[in-house]
Amino acid sequence: MENKKSYLLGLFVSICNIISPGLSSAQTSGAAANPKRPNIIYIYADDLGYGDLGCYGQQKIETPHIDELAAQGMRFTQHYAFAVCAPSRYLLMTGTGSGRAYIRGNHEWEERGPVWDFKAMEENPHLEGQWPIPDSTITIAKILRQAGYATGMVGKWGLGAPYTSGTPNKQGFDYFFGYLCQRQDHTYYNGHLWENDLRVPVDNKIIDPNVRLPKELDSLDVRSYATYQQKVYGPDLLLQSALKFIERNKNNSFFLYYPSPLPHVSLQAPQKWVDYYHKKFGDEKPFLGGSYFPCRYPRATYAAMISTLDEQIGQLVAALKKHGLYEHTIIMFSSDNGPASNAGVDPVFFNSGGPFNESYGWGKGFLREGGIRVPFIVQWPGVITAGTVSDHVSATIDMMPTFCELIQQTVPAKVDGLSVLPILRGKESVQQQHEYLYFEYPEYGGQQALRMGQWKAVRSNLMKGIIKTELFDLNKDPKEQHDLAKWHPGIVKKMEIIMEKEHHTPELEKFLIPVLEAQKSAVFNETDR
Numbered sequence: 001m002e003n004k005k006s007y008l009l010g011l012f013v014s015i016c017n018i019i020s021p022g023l024s025s026a027q028t029s030g031a032a033a034n035p036k037r038p039n040i041i042y043i044y045a046d047d048l049g050y051g052d053l054g055c056y057g058q059q060k061i062e063t064p065h066i067d068e069l070a071a072q073g074m075r076f077t078q079h080y081a082f083a084v085c086a087p088s089r090y091l092l093m094t095g096t097g098s099g100r101a102y103i104r105g106n107h108e109w110e111e112r113g114p115v116w117d118f119k120a121m122e123e124n125p126h127l128e129g130q131w132p133i134p135d136s137t138i139t140i141a142k143i144l145r146q147a148g149y150a151t152g153m154v155g156k157w158g159l160g161a162p163y164t165s166g167t168p169n170k171q172g173f174d175y176f177f178g179y180l181c182q183r184q185d186h187t188y189y190n191g192h193l194w195e196n197d198l199r200v201p202v203d204n205k206i207i208d209p210n211v212r213l214p215k216e217l218d219s220l221d222v223r224s225y226a227t228y229q230q231k232v233y234g235p236d237l238l239l240q241s242a243l244k245f246i247e248r249n250k251n252n253s254f255f256l257y258y259p260s261p262l263p264h265v266s267l268q269a270p271q272k273w274v275d276y277y278h279k280k281f282g283d284e285k286p287f288l289g290g291s292y293f294p295c296r297y298p299r300a301t302y303a304a305m306i307s308t309l310d311e312q313i314g315q316l317v318a319a320l321k322k323h324g325l326y327e328h329t330i331i332m333f334s335s336d337n338g339p340a341s342n343a344g345v346d347p348v349f350f351n352s353g354g355p356f357n358e359s360y361g362w363g364k365g366f367l368r369e370g371g372i373r374v375p376f377i378v379q380w381p382g383v384i385t386a387g388t389v390s391d392h393v394s395a396t397i398d399m400m401p402t403f404c405e406l407i408q409q410t411v412p413a414k415v416d417g418l419s420v421l422p423i424l425r426g427k428e429s430v431q432q433q434h435e436y437l438y439f440e441y442p443e444y445g446g447q448q449a450l451r452m453g454q455w456k457a458v459r460s461n462l463m464k465g466i467i468k469t470e471l472f473d474l475n476k477d478p479k480e481q482h483d484l485a486k487w488h489p490g491i492v493k494k495m496e497i498i499m500e501k502e503h504h505t506p507e508l509e510k511f512l513i514p515v516l517e518a519q520k521s522a523v524f525n526e527t528d529r
Contacts, residue, residue: 037149037253037407038380039329041316042399044092044259045309046085046156046185047364049339049347050373051354052263052306060281060350061303065314066377069333073379074388074424080395080451081336081374083365083441085182086130086158088336088396089259093139093159093171095400097416098440099502104511105443106182107131109161116183118208122191125199128181129161131508133171138412140400141172144255147407150174152245154238155259158182162194169196173257177241179234185261186292188268189230193237202237204230209266213294219286220296228293233270235262239312243319250323259336260312263305265343266293273304287344298344331379334396338363338371355478367439367449367458368480384424392423393434393451436495438502442511448503450495456480457495465515469496 050056054063055070082088082098090096090103098104109131114120121127141151152175153168160166161180168176177195179185189204207227217224242258267287277300287298295301313333320326339345339352340363347358353370356362362370376394378384397417404411405419422431436452446462454475459467471485471492485492503516 037147039254039256039325040144040149040403040406041256041258041320041329041331043313043316043331043333044089044155044257045333045335045375046259046261046264047337047340047345048263048306048309048335048375049350049352049354049358049363050356050370050375051358052339052350052352053375055377056375057354058350061277061306063306063310065310065317066333069313069317069331069379070377070387072381072386073331073377074384074390076376076378076390076392076394078391078393079334079374079376080372080393080437080439081334082396082439083337083367083371083447084443085156085336087441089158090133092336092396092399093141094137095140095397095412095415095417097397097438097502099438100414100416100504102133102137102507103131103159104440104506104508106158107508107510108183116210118183118187119206121181121184122206125162128184129164129166130158130182131510132160132164132166135165135170137171139172140403141168141255141257143172143400143404143409143412144407145172145174147409148253149407150249150252150254151257152176152242152249152254153257153259154178154242154245155257156182156185156261157259162197167197175245178238178259179261185234185264186266188234188261188266189228189232190234193234195241202232202234204232207293209293210291211293212289213286219288222296225286225294225296228266228295229268229271233268235260235308235312239315242316246316246319246323246325250325258316260309262309263302265340265345267295267298267301267305267344268293269301269304269308273307274300276307277301277303290343292343295344299346299349302345302350327381329381331377332399333375333377335374337365338374340364357479362480365444367441367447369456369474369478372439372449378424380424383426385426390423392420392428392431393437394418394420395434395437436498438499440503440513440516442506442513446513446515448499448516450499450502452495452498455491455495457492457499459499462513462515467515467519471495 055067086106087103108115115127145151151173153173155178157180180194186209190202191206192199192201278297284299287295320329339347339358341347341360352358356370358370362368398420400415401411401417401419402421405421418432439449441447448459450457456472456474458470470483472480
């Protein structure tokens with residue numbers, strides 16, 4: 001069985017050596033690489049909280065390899081992503097703020113048919129994927145490829161269905177392996193993954209994760225959960241593909257985007273890590289399923305998923321050292337949003353939000369600090385001083401201008417981020433500062449948020465037609481417990497004006513927040529008079 005699994009791993013990730021459409025000249029010829037330009041690896045965890053790493057204060061989950069990145073590099077304390085998967089990834093790829101973004105929420109494109117039916121998706125790839133981003137989108141990958149970088153993406157995409165303009169190969173990536181569809185990674189034992197535009201079968205049985213543990217089974221017997229663990233674990237295939245990409249491009253300048261699905265639910269992890277944390281934590285109440293797979297030891301499994309990701313990062317670093325690339329590679333690590341609180345995940349037990357609230361309403365899906373403040377670590381040997389900690393306020397939208405400055409390319413128009421390259425190089429005196437960061441999200445009731453200096457303005461329940469601004473002093477109140485709006489009306493007014501300015505009518509109707517459109521119309525009419 002082990003030999004068969006190894007064979008499958010090698011087979012699935014070696015197809016690219018035979019069929020690799022859209023390869024750039026940089027990927028096929030070492031002579032095209034610019035030795036003065038460092039390689040870039042951007043690792044994006046999925047639903048990992050600010051406090052889920054040892055270097056950010058985690059006490060229960062062990063993350064030695066990620067902690068080592070921080071020890072040898074720079075750890076940011078005020079870095080922002082977004083509230084959920086797809087828009088966070090769009091903001092990263094484009095540098096566009098959420099008030100003008102094309103993708104502002106998770107658009108599953110339900111009008112196609114039974115998009116949540118896993119067996120139907122397996123039979124019909126046209127049911128996979130999210131609403132596609134347009135051909136005209138300028139992504140980080142397009143910029144880097146144009147500059148001569150070999151560009152690869154391994155992991156979870158979420159910005160376009162198969163055979164549309166939104167696939168990675170049409171958005172600047174020479175090579176892609178992983179999940180096109182966010183829904184597909186609700187199970188880690190998939191029936192297939194994608195390699196470029198080809199579906200690669202995986203030797204697993206298709207089981208819909210929306211299942212409850214049968215009542216006739218003993219919920220305390222680990223054997224009752226055996227059907228939810230299968231032959232081929234998706235993240236293993238992702239790691240092997242990433243290692244192959246590094247090996248193929250060891251003579252080129254390359255960009256590897258590694259958006260791992262870990263630790264997003266369903267809770268499924270390698271047995272060795274589950275056993276390790278079960279022994280460490282002791283017995284616990286099982287999760288019996290519903291919208292995601294049942295899990296006998298949910299806390300142990302969540303920790304195991306994070307340690308699996310950490311172990312993979314250690315293997316990526318080891319590969320860089322093996323090929324003599326370590327000293328010439330920038331490694332960035334972050335998360336797409338804060339911690340989840342469903343499907344057996346217990347963010348309170350782990351203190352996954354760190355200094356911020358992490359329970360439902362405060363983590364993933366919400367524009368509170370626990371939902372959008374995320375880890376951000378950058379290691380750059382010979383440039384970043386080891387063990388540096390930065391309080392600079394930054395965001396995923398800053399990556400586009402950072403990479404452009406790094407490779408001396410013009411920043412595209414309508415980019416809202418600011419390059420953090422000066423601070424990475426230790427030149428804080430010339431580092432540009434954000435006047436504010438704006439967030440807009442039509443889901444979970446409709447929300448707006450604005451970070452300006454020490455102040456955080458939040459609006460909730462916008463879909464109910466309610467516009468009420470809360471104000472928090474993050475220096476004194478990082479958990480956002482004390483609304484100071486009535487004591488600082490001038491600050492509130494200033495921030496409300498900015499929120500009105502930063503909101504632009506979305507191109508996709510699904511992302512409309514009617515009360516903001518009505519407010520915009522009222523302001524326009526008043527100005528017109």
